[in-house]
Amino acid sequence: MTATEAPPSAVAPAAEAQPAAQSAWLYDLVTTADHKVVGRLYMGFSLLFLVAVAALGALVGVEGFSTSELDLFASLDAVSQASALYQLGLAFLVVVPFFLGLAIAVVPLQLGSPAVAFPRAAAASFWVWLVAGGIMVASWAADGGLGGTVEGTNSDAVALSVASLIALLAALLLGAVCVATSVMAIRPAGMSVDRVPLFSFTSLVSASVLLLSIPVVVADLLIAYVDLRGRPPVAFGVEDAIFGEIRWAVTSPQVFLYALPALGVVGDIVAVTARGRQRNYGAMLVALGAFGFLSFGAFAQSAVTGAGRLDVTEEFTYLAFGIAIIVPVLMAVGGWADSLRRGGRSIRASVPFSAAVVVILLLLAAAAASVVRSIDGFDLVGTAADLGVADLALWTGVAGAVAGFTFWGPKLSGRHLPAVAATGVIGLTLVGALLVAVPNVVAGFIKDVDEYADTLDALRVVSGIGAVVLAVGAVLVFTAMLLETFGRGRRAGDDPWGGLTLEWATTSPPPAGNFAEPVGEVASPYPLLDQRERDQEEGR
Amino acid sequence: MAETTESAPLALPPVAEPPRPRTLLLGTAFATGAVLMCFAGLFGVYIAERSAALAAGEEWIPEGAIQLVPGGMMMATLVMSVVTVQWAVNAIANDDRGHAVLALVVTALLGAAVVNQQAFYWRDMGLPIDASVAALLVWVITGAFMAMLLAGLVFLALVAFRAFAGQYSSRQADGIKAAAIFWDAMVLVYFVIWYAIYITK
Numbered sequence A: 001m002t003a004t005e006a007p008p009s010a011v012a013p014a015a016e017a018q019p020a021a022q023s024a025w026l027y028d029l030v031t032t033a034d035h036k037v038v039g040r041l042y043m044g045f046s047l048l049f050l051v052a053v054a055a056l057g058a059l060v061g062v063e064g065f066s067t068s069e070l071d072l073f074a075s076l077d078a079v080s081q082a083s084a085l086y087q088l089g090l091a092f093l094v095v096v097p098f099f100l101g102l103a104i105a106v107v108p109l110q111l112g113s114p115a116v117a118f119p120r121a122a123a124a125s126f127w128v129w130l131v132a133g134g135i136m137v138a139s140w141a142a143d144g145g146l147g148g149t150v151e152g153t154n155s156d157a158v159a160l161s162v163a164s165l166i167a168l169l170a171a172l173l174l175g176a177v178c179v180a181t182s183v184m185a186i187r188p189a190g191m192s193v194d195r196v197p198l199f200s201f202t203s204l205v206s207a208s209v210l211l212l213s214i215p216v217v218v219a220d221l222l223i224a225y226v227d228l229r230g231r232p233p234v235a236f237g238v239e240d241a242i243f244g245e246i247r248w249a250v251t252s253p254q255v256f257l258y259a260l261p262a263l264g265v266v267g268d269i270v271a272v273t274a275r276g277r278q279r280n281y282g283a284m285l286v287a288l289g290a291f292g293f294l295s296f297g298a299f300a301q302s303a304v305t306g307a308g309r310l311d312v313t314e315e316f317t318y319l320a321f322g323i324a325i326i327v328p329v330l331m332a333v334g335g336w337a338d339s340l341r342r343g344g345r346s347i348r349a350s351v352p353f354s355a356a357v358v359v360i361l362l363l364l365a366a367a368a369a370s371v372v373r374s375i376d377g378f379d380l381v382g383t384a385a386d387l388g389v390a391d392l393a394l395w396t397g398v399a400g401a402v403a404g405f406t407f408w409g410p411k412l413s414g415r416h417l418p419a420v421a422a423t424g425v426i427g428l429t430l431v432g433a434l435l436v437a438v439p440n441v442v443a444g445f446i447k448d449v450d451e452y453a454d455t456l457d458a459l460r461v462v463s464g465i466g467a468v469v470l471a472v473g474a475v476l477v478f479t480a481m482l483l484e485t486f487g488r489g490r491r492a493g494d495d496p497w498g499g500l501t502l503e504w505a506t507t508s509p510p511p512a513g514n515f516a517e518p519v520g521e522v523a524s525p526y527p528l529l530d531q532r533e534r535d536q537e538e539g540r
Numbered sequence B: 001m002a003e004t005t006e007s008a009p010l011a012l013p014p015v016a017e018p019p020r021p022r023t024l025l026l027g028t029a030f031a032t033g034a035v036l037m038c039f040a041g042l043f044g045v046y047i048a049e050r051s052a053a054l055a056a057g058e059e060w061i062p063e064g065a066i067q068l069v070p071g072g073m074m075m076a077t078l079v080m081s082v083v084t085v086q087w088a089v090n091a092i093a094n095d096d097r098g099h100a101v102l103a104l105v106v107t108a109l110l111g112a113a114v115v116n117q118q119a120f121y122w123r124d125m126g127l128p129i130d131a132s133v134a135a136l137l138v139w140v141i142t143g144a145f146m147a148m149l150l151a152g153l154v155f156l157a158l159v160a161f162r163a164f165a166g167q168y169s170s171r172q173a174d175g176i177k178a179a180a181i182f183w184d185a186m187v188l189v190y191f192v193i194w195y196a197i198y199i200t201k
Helices: A014-031 A035-063 A076-110 A119-144 A155-185 A198-229 A239-250 A254-274 A281-294 A316-324 A326-346 A351-374 A384-413 A419-443 A453-485 A527-539 B023-055 B068-093 B097-124 B133-164 B174-199
Strands: none
Touching: A035 A076, A035 A119, A035 A384, A035 A453, A076 A119, A076 A155, A076 A198, A076 A239, A076 A254, A076 A384, A119 A155, A155 A198, A155 A239, A155 B023, A198 A239, A198 A254, A198 A281, A198 B023, A198 B133, A239 A254, A254 A281, A254 A326, A254 A351, A254 A384, A281 A326, A316 A326, A316 A351, A326 A351, A351 A384, A351 A419, A384 A419, A384 A453, A419 A453, B023 B133, B023 B174, B068 B097, B068 B133, B068 B174, B097 B133, B097 B174, B133 B174
């Protein structure tokens, strides 16, 4: 046993099990290195943060109904801080950690592995993320939010916000190392990287690009923190400036990275729905890899491109990235459409498939909005359109999270999500995301604020309604998760969808070690489909 | 007709063992890449701020604030440590555990010497942290470098103890190789600091 493996659980004698069982579950939960438990913890708490973030977005949206006075917040400064927390929270408290948790739980199963790489590190990643996230939210509540002004914030609380955000990002990076290493190092015989299931592949690509881009955010925050603690701040630690220095992490093109795993989720769901292989698998991998490449946004960090320096938002590369992102999206959507067309009458619609359709629609909207934003003549960069594109990309990620949750939830917990709640969430996410984001993109075209004041007010109202719709959806999905976790959902079989990849070859939920027998050599990305076809051949 | 004798069928070669997963090496490579990108972000800010200041005709680092010699000594020490850590990798590849441990200890001692040199450099530097943007960035970058150096020393210490306990061999040398990868990356970071900050100023 090496330091990278968790020790096997000791089986307690039956006579001692009963009295210790009730107090042991918390100890087991805190000390577990079981990747399935760690993954579910990540997903569960991400959904809890989703409720809080969506509620905050709804409050900011409703506050925007009236611009003449403040109804819900004490000051404009508080509105700015809340808006910054909404953007950062949606990315780093919801979408990124949810997909990280899903990858930690599912990727080892797809790879036929008994565990994730560095299981204790994955567990440590979750607990550090959770504590840092809690501290970050608390410091925001203590007037320490980024996005505020010097007069409107508590400097010590701002320093705590920055420090907790650094810790939170470091925890996510640690989790990304575990996922990327798992895909690269722990594969069964015959499974080369181009035979890895699509969700595992997108997890590898997104983890790799996260490891290249998020450290740059950490660098910016480090400079801001050191400056903030040396009174008075020289430049970077001035409270007005900090959010501006890291805003690139939640705007295009970087924000598309957080939605990348959703494409992998859709790819696996579509293949199962169509009951057949994804044709031109290599081209699909190239498209997903290109999407990841075009999502690398660290070159646009504000500290390098700020006032008086190179304005990267006017550079060809930046604009080209924003436009080119639609190419891999169209390639992927075309590939999925081809799979479904060939599936024909054997297609079985399901809740995960409905969620996948919503992901595709939102993804197309996000890519189209990015193209429009990047067209030089429209002059939309630096306007409300930035927020519109970011919202579409992030809520695409949330929809992908719902799709993944409904697809693999039965495998991990042995129970289906309540179908009504899941369907409601899917519909609300689609409607809410479009209502929130599209008005912001349209508002970006309005340059004469005074002449079109009424139009802007109407757009703000529509966007606010969308935020409320999303908040309702968030509460629904969290409730569905609780019901599924505590055993209220319909019991699921080992393979409820007719799966094609290795995770469906084990029980639901999987046993310790994931598979009863070692996984043999695989010859394609769809080992179970290969096995079925072999069985049919032999049966003839 | 001559009697034919049946010969035993040729034995197939034994099935090759599946390659051992290089988990620790890959994980270290990913983590090291992330750390290097963090420094890339720091250097990006430093270079952008320096360029803007010089273009505006301002002084970046005051004359005489940073001496050349201590920085050069640190660079020479770290170059030596690259040799010794590679010595450790080569020694364990030849199943020479004794020399592998010795090389790791020498590398750690050289690293500790660099810590001492950096502490002296900080005392000697005529740049209070809040004096200017340049001072702030120099302190942040050198401080981050120290953190990376200390992490490298901890990694080396862990690996040295394990090597001493006999856990590494020519067939199982990933721990030492992983420590060497991280150490080499740390030296690369210092090289950029040495050139971009101490020499170019």
